[in-house]
Amino acid sequence: MSDLLERRRAKVLFGLVPDADLAHFADHHLRAKAKSGEYLQQWLTISRTYLDRATAYFTQHQHATETNTEGKARPRNLATISVVDVRGFLDWLATQPNGRGGVLGRASRRLHLSALSGLFRRAISEGKLPIGSNPVSALIDKPRAPRSQTSWLEVGELALLLESARILTGHWSATGQKGLPTFAYEFLATFILTGAREGEVRRLQVSHFDFDSLSIYIPGTKTDSSDRVIPMHPQLAETLLPHVQRLGRPDGLLFTTASGAPIGDWRKVLDAIATRAGFPNGQIRTRVFRTSYITHRLACIDQGAPIDPYQVAREVGHSSLAMIMKVYGRVQRRRVRMEELAFRTEMVGPHLQPQLQALYAPPLPAEREGAAQGAELVKRFLAAIAGMTTGEICTATDIPKATVKRIRAGRQATTHAKTKSRMIDFLHRVGGPSAAVEPELKIHLRRI
Known part of the structure; x- marks a missing residue:
């Protein structure tokens, strides 16, 4: 009875519902x-990150003092979070x-507020808080995302990039480089033409491409409704069909590394x-292609109109x-x-x-000698470290x-200048089979 009276007193006097603890x-809420099935796992994971930050602030960092800069963690009821608290959270972010x-x-700060506001809306709808007690909604001067400044490329500039990728991909293939560079042209064309x-x-999977109907099924990354079927433009079909034929399989990822893993960071190749x-260097990134596609697609003619x-x-x-119209569209x-x-x-x-x-x-x-020299160096390095553990090699x-593991697994046929220099120094110290090519490799490093 005492517990029930205390719960009733807290709710009447302070508006506190015991099971409205922020963390719980x-x-x-998530x-x-x-359970609703309307949100993809990726969205839920991001929302979890936002709400974890909010929980960390309201239960710990908000209580930090000069003597205890981290703050002591303590439970926090939703009803005790005010507009002033939310303003403090925004400043902390x-x-x-x-x-x-x-x-x-x-x-990013605006997205954190949106996730927190959704949490309060659910609490109100379930009767944990009174109507109108969402402190995020009451906050004015919320941060606004800056207007998109993403650059975009003209038709000729996109054609220039595709031709550069085609030529370099052929060069990389001819010199025996493995992994992403051998299909960089097809990878880039997929970005530009979709x-x-x-x-x-x-x-994207191999099975997502229908070359008979010239269509592509694209699984969305936001919600189930973002899944869609788009036309496969003839230039993309011409580019991808030989790649799909070389793969020789009806399913699986369309683009993978030599080991079959999904493509990782490819900014250096780009x-x-x-x-x-x-x-x-560093100007062209994948978001440019999305903006450019929308700009030029809006200028296309469909059956004369x-x-x-x-x-x-x-x-x-x-x-x-x-x-x-607001974010992506540009005027040519x-x-x-x-x-x-x-x-x-x-x-x-x-x-x-x-x-x-x-x-x-x-x-x-x-460009002509780098790939061949790098592959030769890796081959000699692997012979010299045979029998050593990864830890011993790093020491x-x-x-x-991570680099050692990629080299030993065959996922990195060439390396950048710093790693090459360390490999050459190691081979020189152990007196391995590097003497015959060491002068040429050092000349190559000086060129880089």
């Missing part, structure tokens, strides 16, 4: 979301690292393609026009109306002709453990 209710050397930006998100392209085509913008929105996984500087979306070399304008002609020049010595060479 966050778990309940389980209910998962602005100091948290984003994992890329900076702090959480406005867009407008799909990076996660969607990486998840930089190699872009810089060969005359773009600054401009294409329906709603069709373009559905092709890229949006249910309305608002997002593509050189107006090109196409009945078939394609980016071919004959579309390269006069101002890009010098960059196009440079692609057909003989490869630089470093003896100062090469990172």
